[in-house]
Amino acid sequence: MSVTKSPQAAGGSTAPPSLGIRPPGRRAALRAAGLLGALLLLVVVLALSLALGARPLSLGQVWHGLFDSGDVVVHRMRLPRTALGLVVGAALGLAGGVMQALTRNPLADPGLLGINAGASAAVVSAISFLGLSSFIGYVWFAFLGAAVVSVLIYAVGGGRGATPARLALAGAAVNAMLYSYVSAVELLDTASLDKMRFWTVGSLAAAQPGTAQRLAPFVVVGALLALALARPLNALALGDDAARALGARPARVRAAAIVAVTALCGAATAACGPIVFVGLMVPHLVRSLTGPDLRWQLPYCALLAPALLLGSDVLGRILARPSELQVGIVTAVVGGPFFLYFVRRNRAVRA
Amino acid sequence: MSVIRTSGGLSVAYRPRALLVGTGCALLALAVGVLSIGSGEYPMSPTAVVRALVGQGAAADTFVVEQLRLPRVVTALLVGAALGLAGAIFQSLVRNPLGSPDVLGFTQGAATGALTVIVLIGGGGAALAGGAVLGGVLTGALIYALAARQGAHGYPLILVGIGVAAILTGVNGYLLTRAQIPDAARAVLWLTGSLDGREWSDVVPLALALAVLVPVVLLGCARALRVLEMGDDAAHGLGVPVRRTRVTLLACAVLLAAFAAAAAGPVAFVALTAPRLARRLTGAPGPNLVPSLCMGAALMVSADWIAQRLFTGHQLPVGVVTGVLGGGYLVWLLATERKRGRI
Amino acid sequence: MAQTATRLNGSGLTLAYERRTIAEHLDVTVPDRSFTVIVGPNACGKSTLLRALSRTLKPSAGTVLLDGQDIHTVPARKVARTLGLLPQSSVAPDGITVSDLVARGRYPHQGLLRQWSKEDERTVTESMAATGIGELADRYVDELSGGQRQRVWIAMALAQQTPLLLLDEPTTYLDIAHQIDVLDLCAELHAEQGRTLVAVLHDLNQAARYATHLIAMRAGQVIAAGAPGDIVTAELVEEVFGVPCRVIDDPETGTPLVVPSAPRRSGARAEPAAAGR
Numbered sequence: 001m002s003v004t005k006s007p008q009a010a011g012g013s014t015a016p017p018s019l020g021i022r023p024p025g026r027r028a029a030l031r032a033a034g035l036l037g038a039l040l041l042l043v044v045v046l047a048l049s050l051a052l053g054a055r056p057l058s059l060g061q062v063w064h065g066l067f068d069s070g071d072v073v074v075h076r077m078r079l080p081r082t083a084l085g086l087v088v089g090a091a092l093g094l095a096g097g098v099m100q101a102l103t104r105n106p107l108a109d110p111g112l113l114g115i116n117a118g119a120s121a122a123v124v125s126a127i128s129f130l131g132l133s134s135f136i137g138y139v140w141f142a143f144l145g146a147a148v149v150s151v152l153i154y155a156v157g158g159g160r161g162a163t164p165a166r167l168a169l170a171g172a173a174v175n176a177m178l179y180s181y182v183s184a185v186e187l188l189d190t191a192s193l194d195k196m197r198f199w200t201v202g203s204l205a206a207a208q209p210g211t212a213q214r215l216a217p218f219v220v221v222g223a224l225l226a227l228a229l230a231r232p233l234n235a236l237a238l239g240d241d242a243a244r245a246l247g248a249r250p251a252r253v254r255a256a257a258i259v260a261v262t263a264l265c266g267a268a269t270a271a272c273g274p275i276v277f278v279g280l281m282v283p284h285l286v287r288s289l290t291g292p293d294l295r296w297q298l299p300y301c302a303l304l305a306p307a308l309l310l311g312s313d314v315l316g317r318i319l320a321r322p323s324e325l326q327v328g329i330v331t332a333v334v335g336g337p338f339f340l341y342f343v344r345r346n347r348a349v350r351a
Numbered sequence: 352m353s354v355i356r357t358s359g360g361l362s363v364a365y366r367p368r369a370l371l372v373g374t375g376c377a378l379l380a381l382a383v384g385v386l387s388i389g390s391g392e393y394p395m396s397p398t399a400v401v402r403a404l405v406g407q408g409a410a411a412d413t414f415v416v417e418q419l420r421l422p423r424v425v426t427a428l429l430v431g432a433a434l435g436l437a438g439a440i441f442q443s444l445v446r447n448p449l450g451s452p453d454v455l456g457f458t459q460g461a462a463t464g465a466l467t468v469i470v471l472i473g474g475g476g477a478a479l480a481g482g483a484v485l486g487g488v489l490t491g492a493l494i495y496a497l498a499a500r501q502g503a504h505g506y507p508l509i510l511v512g513i514g515v516a517a518i519l520t521g522v523n524g525y526l527l528t529r530a531q532i533p534d535a536a537r538a539v540l541w542l543t544g545s546l547d548g549r550e551w552s553d554v555v556p557l558a559l560a561l562a563v564l565v566p567v568v569l570l571g572c573a574r575a576l577r578v579l580e581m582g583d584d585a586a587h588g589l590g591v592p593v594r595r596t597r598v599t600l601l602a603c604a605v606l607l608a609a610f611a612a613a614a615a616g617p618v619a620f621v622a623l624t625a626p627r628l629a630r631r632l633t634g635a636p637g638p639n640l641v642p643s644l645c646m647g648a649a650l651m652v653s654a655d656w657i658a659q660r661l662f663t664g665h666q667l668p669v670g671v672v673t674g675v676l677g678g679g680y681l682v683w684l685l686a687t688e689r690k691r692g693r694i
Numbered sequence: 695m696a697q698t699a700t701r702l703n704g705s706g707l708t709l710a711y712e713r714r715t716i717a718e719h720l721d722v723t724v725p726d727r728s729f730t731v732i733v734g735p736n737a738c739g740k741s742t743l744l745r746a747l748s749r750t751l752k753p754s755a756g757t758v759l760l761d762g763q764d765i766h767t768v769p770a771r772k773v774a775r776t777l778g779l780l781p782q783s784s785v786a787p788d789g790i791t792v793s794d795l796v797a798r799g800r801y802p803h804q805g806l807l808r809q810w811s812k813e814d815e816r817t818v819t820e821s822m823a824a825t826g827i828g829e830l831a832d833r834y835v836d837e838l839s840g841g842q843r844q845r846v847w848i849a850m851a852l853a854q855q856t857p858l859l860l861l862d863e864p865t866t867y868l869d870i871a872h873q874i875d876v877l878d879l880c881a882e883l884h885a886e887q888g889r890t891l892v893a894v895l896h897d898l899n900q901a902a903r904y905a906t907h908l909i910a911m912r913a914g915q916v917i918a919a920g921a922p923g924d925i926v927t928a929e930l931v932e933e934v935f936g937v938p939c940r941v942i943d944d945p946e947t948g949t950p951l952v953v954p955s956a957p958r959r960s961g962a963r964a965e966p967a968a969a970g971r
Contacts, residue, residue: 107510112517156685169449170685172513173623176453177681179520180543180619180674187539187668201524276517326528332521339514340497343507352794354810364810446785570806577787578801584781584862587750589854590774590802636790 031296034289038303042086045307045314049082050074052314054322081204083212085310085327088204088268089278091219093305094226095264096279097286097298101233102257103154105167106284106342110265111276113171117178118149119269124182128189139218142270147262149174154258202275202328204313215271222263223302229257230294237292275328277335278309284342369633369642376629376645380431380652384424387656388416426549427652427669429557430615431625435647436568436640437607438622439629440600443576443638445509448684451623452608455512458619459519460490461612462542466526469538479541480556480613487609490515495601544618544670546655553614560610564603569640572600577637618670620677621650627684699726701890702747702777702858706756709742709914716742717914720756724858724907729884730892731905735935739914740894741782741862747892748779748860774802778856780847782863786835792846793831796822799853821852824887825879841872848879859883861893865900873897877904898935902926902950910934926950 050062055073057065065074092110099108110116122145126132132141156170235248243250268275282305283297290296309327312334316325356362385404389395393415395403402408403416434452441450452458464486468479498511523542530538540547575596578586583593608622625647630639632646651669654676658667700723707720716739724730724747732740745751747758749765758765765773778799786795799821800814822828825845830838835846844864851859861880865873881904884891895901901908902922909919912934918925927950928941937954944951 112513152682152685168513169447169454169509172454172516173449173681173685176619177674177678180670181678183539183543184668184671184674187536187543187671201521201528276521325525329521329525332518332524336514336518336521339517340511343510343514344497344500352797352810356810356812360811361807362810363807574801574804574806574809578798580785580787581795581798582781582784584745584750584779585784585850587770588748588774588777588779588781588851588860589799590771592770634789636787636794 031290035296035299035303038300038307042303042307045310046082046086048314049085049310050078053078053317054324076209080207080209080211081313082310084207084215084271085204085313086306087212087215087219088272088275089306089309090302091222091264091268092275092278092309093282093301094223094298095261095268096305097283097294097301098226098229098233098257098261098264099279100283101237101294101297102254102261103167104237107168107280109277109280110261110268111274111278112168112175112280112339113149113153114174114178115146115149115153115261115265116269116274116276117175117182118145119143119266120274121145121178121182122148123270124185128185136214138270139215139267143262143266146266146269147258149178150258150262150265154254201326202273202331203326204272204309205324205326206272211271215267218263218267222260222267225256225260226264227298229253229260230298233257234292234294273328275309275331277331277339278305278312281335281338282308366633366635369635369639372629372632373642373645376642376649380428380645380649383649383652383656384428387424387427387652387659388420390656390660391420422551422554423546423549423655424652425554426557426614427546427655428648429554429561430546430611430618431621431648431651432565432644433557433561433607433611433647434618434622434651435625435629435643435645436565437604437611438624438647439626439638439640439643440568440576440604440607441622442626443580444597444600444604446505446580447509448627449623450509451620452604453617453619453623454516455509456494456514456516456519457487457490457512457605457608458612458617459516459523460493461487461609462523462617463490463519463526465541465612465616466523466538469534469541470526470530473534476553480553483613484606484609487605487612490519491601491605491609495598540668541616542670543668544616544673545668546615547666547668549614557610557614560606564607565644568600568603572596572603573638573640576600576640580637616668616670618651619674620681621647621654621673624677624680625650627680700724701726701761702759702892704743704747704753704756704758707743707746707753707758708755709739709746709751710754711742711751715754715914718755720914720916722747722909722916722919724890724892727884727888727890728907729881729905730890730907730909731901732892732894732909732911733896733898733901733934734911738911740911743911744860744862744892744894748777749773750779750781771802774854774856776856776858778851778854778859780851780859780861780864782866784847786843788836790835791831792827792833792835792838792849793818793822795835795846796849796853799850802854817855818853821849824852824883825849841868841875844868844872844876845879848876852883856889858890859892861891863894863896865895865897873900880904898926898931898952899944902952903944903947922950926952 047059047062051057051059057073062074065071069075095110096108099110099113100106119142122141123138126137126141132138153167153171153174232243232248232253235243235246236250236253238246240250282301286297286300286304290300309331312330313327316327316330319325352364353367354362354364385397385400389397389400395412395415399408399412400416403412404421406413408416438451441452441455442448444450445455461483464482464484465479467486468474468482472478474482494508494512494515497515498508527535527538575591578589578591579593579596586593611618626639626643629642629646633639633642650673654672655669658669658672661667661672703723705721707717707722708715709717709720720743722743732743734740742751746753749758752766760768760773760776797814797818800817803814804810819828822831825848827842827845827849830842830846835843838846848864851861864876864880868876877900880891880893883889905922907920908922908925910917910925910930917934918930926941928939931937931939931941931952939952939954941950941952943949
C-alpha cells in the first residue's frame with residue numbers, strides 16, 4: 001500500500017500522516033502508552049473533583065465515602081457531579097473531533113458553531129412555552145435544536161467550497177441570533193428566568209444522583225457511532241473521490257457523523273447547558289499528540305475532554321470559594337485565549 | 352452616476368437611485384415616527400402630532416409629544432442611524448456581509464460594561480450608559496490590538512472578534528448569575544435592547560456622538576473607504592493612507608455601536624441588516640453609507656412601533672422584534688449569499 | 695555604467711517582511727521612459743522590490759527616491775499622481791461595473807468638492823478606449839473573462855494618469871493569447887504615450903522581447919541590468935535560473951531567445967536557496 005501525504009489529512013499538524021498504513025510498532029506502542037497516560041490523568045482529575053469543593057475532603061475520605069452509601073457529600077453531591085462531567089466531557093470531546101474531521105475544519109466546535117446554542121434555544125422554548133421540567137423532555141428538545149442547527153450550519157458553511165473562517169462566521173451569526181432569542185424568551189417569562197440563567201451559562205452544579213445514568217445511553221450510542229466512523233472519516237479526509245475509491249460512501253458517512261454529533265451535543269447541552277471551547281481545544285491538543293489518524297484521535301478525545309471539563313469545574317469551585325464559577329464560564333475564559341492564539345498563529349485558518 | 356458641476360470647477364457626484372433610496376428611507380422613518388408618537392394610551396392623529404411637533408398643538412398634546420413620546424422616537428431614529436452606519440463600515444472593512452458589531456464582539460463588550468455597572472456597581476442610567484460605551488471601546492481596542500499584526504481587516508479581524516465575543520459571552524453569563532433577581536431582570540431587559548422610558552437625557556450623548564462621528568465618516572473617510580474595498584495594494588497605489596484610514600473608520604464604527612448600545616442596549620441585527628437591505632435597493636457597489644444610515648433609522652423606528660403594538664397591553668422590548676426579524680433575514684442571507692460564494 | 699536620467703531609483707535597500715529578510719543592499723535604477731522588466735526565479739524578491747518602489751513596502755534600510763525625494767516623505771496623494779501601481783492581488787468590489795472601477799483610478803485627482811470633473815470623465819473614457827474595453831463600460835466586472843478583467847485593472851491604473859506605472863505580474867493566470875495581448879498593450883503605452891513602465895514578469899523570453907531595460911535578480915540580488923540584447927547570455931540564464939541553455943536570435947524580432955538545453959541533467963534545475971514561496 002502506498003502512502004501519499006494529503007494536505008487535508010495533515011490538518012495543520014506537524015506529525016507525519018499515517019493514513020491507510022499500519023503505523024510502525026514503536027509508534028503504536030507510544031500511542032498506546034499515551035492513551036494510558038491520558039487515562040491516568042483522567043483518574044487524577046476525577047479524584048480531585050470528588051475531593052475538592054466547598055468542603056475539601058482528603059483522598060482517604062473520598063475512598064471511604066465511595067463505599068459508604070451514607071456519605072452525603074460524596075454520594076449526593078460530588079459523585080453525581082463528577083459522573084456528569086465525565087459523560088458530558090467525553091460527549092463534547094468526541095463531537096468536536098468528529099466535527100473537525102467532517103468539516104475538515106480546525107475551527108469547528110459545537111459551541112462556537114451554535115449547535116449547543118440551538119439545543120439550548122430549543123430547551124428554553126420548551127421550559128417557557130410548554131412548561132417542561134423533566135430531564136428526559138429536555139433531552140429530546142435539545143436533540144431537535146442541535147439537529148436543526150447542525151444541518152443548517154453544515155448546509156451553509158460545510159461542503160466543498162467551505163473555508164474554516166466561513167464556517168466559523170456562519171456559526172457566530174447563528175449564535176448571535178439564538179442568543180437574542182434565548183434572552184427574549186427569558187425576558188418574557190421572569191419565572192423561568194431564574195432557572196434558565198444558570199442553565200444557559202453551562203454548569204455541572206445541577207447534577208443530581210441519576211442524571212449521568214439517564215444521560216449515559218444517549219452518549220454511549222453517540223460515542224459508539226463516532227468511534228465506528230473513525231475509519232471512514234479517515235478516508236473522507238482524502239477528499240470525496242479518493243474516499244469513494246477506498247470504498248467509503250461519503251454521503252452516508254456524513255449523515256451518520258451528523259447524527260453522532262447531534263446525539264452527543266444534544267445530550268451534553270440538555271444536561272448542563274451550552275459549553276464552548278471544550279470541543280475545540282481537546283481535538284487540537286490531541287492531534288498534536290497522535291497525528292491525524294482518527295482511530296487514535298477519538299479515544300484520546302474521549303479521555304482528555306472530560307479531564308479538561310472536570311479540571312475547569314474544579315478550578316471554578318476553587319477560585320470562587322465558597323461560591324463557585326460555572327464551568328461554562330471557566331471554559332470560555334480559558335478557551336477563548338487558546339482560540340485567539342490559534343487564530344493568530346495558524347495561517348491555514350485564514351481563507 | 353450623475354454630477355452637479357459649478358462654473359468654478361467644483362463638482363459633486365451622486366447616484367440618483369441611491370439618493371432616492373436614502374430619501375425614501377428617511378421619509379419612511381419620519382412617517383413611522385409620527386405614527387409611533389400618535390399611538391398609545393392617549394392616541395393622536397398624525398396631523399395633531401405634526402402640529403404639536405411644530406409647536407402649534409394643544410397644550411396637552413404638546414406635553415405628551417415633547418416630554419413623553421418624542422424622546423423615545425428620537426432615540427430609536429438615532430440608534431438606528433448609528434447602527435446602520437456602523438454596520439456599513441464594518442461590512443466594508445471586513446469585506447463580508449456578516450461583519451457586524453454583534454458578530455465581531457463589540458456589542459458583547461458594551462454589554463459587559465453595562466452588566467458590570469448593573470451587577471457590581473449598581474449605578475443609574477448615566478453610569479450604565481457610560482459603562483456600555485467604555486466596555487465597547489475597550490473591546491474595540493483589544494480586538495484591534497490582537498488583529499493589528501495581520502492588518503486588522505478581513506478574516507483575521509472577524510476571527511479575533513468571534514473569539515473575543517465568545518469569551519465575553521461567558522463573562523456576561525457569569526455577571527448575570529451573580530446578580531440579584533431584580534438586577535438580573537433589569538440586566539436581561541438591557542441585554543435585549545429596549546427603548547422603554549427614554550428621556551431627553553438619554554438622547555443627548557448619542558446625538559452629540561453622531562454630530563461628531565457622522566461628518567468624520569461621511570466627509571472624511573467615505574471616498575477612501577470605497578477605494579479600500581479594492582484591496583490594500585490597489586488602495587496604496589491610489590494614494591490612500593491605508594492604515595490611518597482603517598483605524599479612523601474602525602474607531603468611528605466602534606464608537607457609533609457603543610453609543611447606540613448605551614442608549615438602547617445591544618439591539619440585535621439592525622447593523623447587520625440595514626446595509627444589506629440598503630445595498631439591495633440601491634444596486635450600487637461600495638459601502639452605501641448614507642442609504643444604510645437612513646435604512647437603519649427606518650428599521651429601528653418601525654421595529655419599535657411593532658414592538659409596542661404587537662400585543663395590546665404588553666410591550667415587547669424592541670430587541671425582540673429586531674432579533675426575530677433579523678434572525679429570519681440572517682438565515683435567508685446565509686442560504687442565498689452562500690450560493691454566490693460571498694460569505 | 696553611464697549616468698542615466700531617472701525619476702525613480704532605490705539605493706542600499708534592505709527589504710524584509712517582519713523578520714524574514716528578502717534582500718539586502720539592493721541598488722536599482724529605472725531609466726526614464728524605459729519599459730523596464732524585472733525577471734528572476736520564484737521568491738527572488740522581484741515582487742518585493744516592486745512593492746518597495748511603489749511605496750507599498752517600507753524598506754528597513756536605504757531609500758527609494760522619486761524625483762530626487764524620499765518617497766516616504768512625499769504625501770501619499772502626490773505620489774499617487776506620479777506613480778501608478780497595478781497590484782498582483784486586487785479585489786473587485788461586489789457588483790461594480792467596468793466604468794465604475796476604472797473611475798476609481800481618479801481618486802488621487804479628486805477631492806471632497808471636486809468629485810467628478812470633466813477631466814475625470816474624459817480620462818476614464820480615454821483609458822477604456824486605450825485598453826479596448828470601451829464596449830464593456832456597463833458590464834459587471836465579475837462577469838468578465840480573466841483577460842478582460844486584467845485590461846480593466848490596467849485601464850484603472852491608466853486613468854490615474856501617472857508618468858510612471860508599475861505592474862506586478864500583469865500576465866499571471868492569463869492564457870498565452872491574453873498574455874501577448876496585455877504585453878502588446880504595455881508596449882503601446884510605452885511607445886505611444888511615452889510612459890515609464892516597470893513590470894515583473896515570469897517568462898524570460900517575453901521579458902527579452904518587450905523590455906527596453908531588463909533587471910535580472912536572484913536571491914535578493916541584482917545579477918545584471920541593461921538592454922536585453924546586451925545582457926541575456928547563456929551564462930546569465932544559467933546563473934540566475936540554474937537552467938543550461940542556448941541563446942539564439944528571436945526569428946521574429948531579433949531579440950534574444952532562450953532555448954533550454956535538450957537532455958536536461960537531473961538536479962540541474964535545483965532552485966536557488968530562498969525558493970518555495
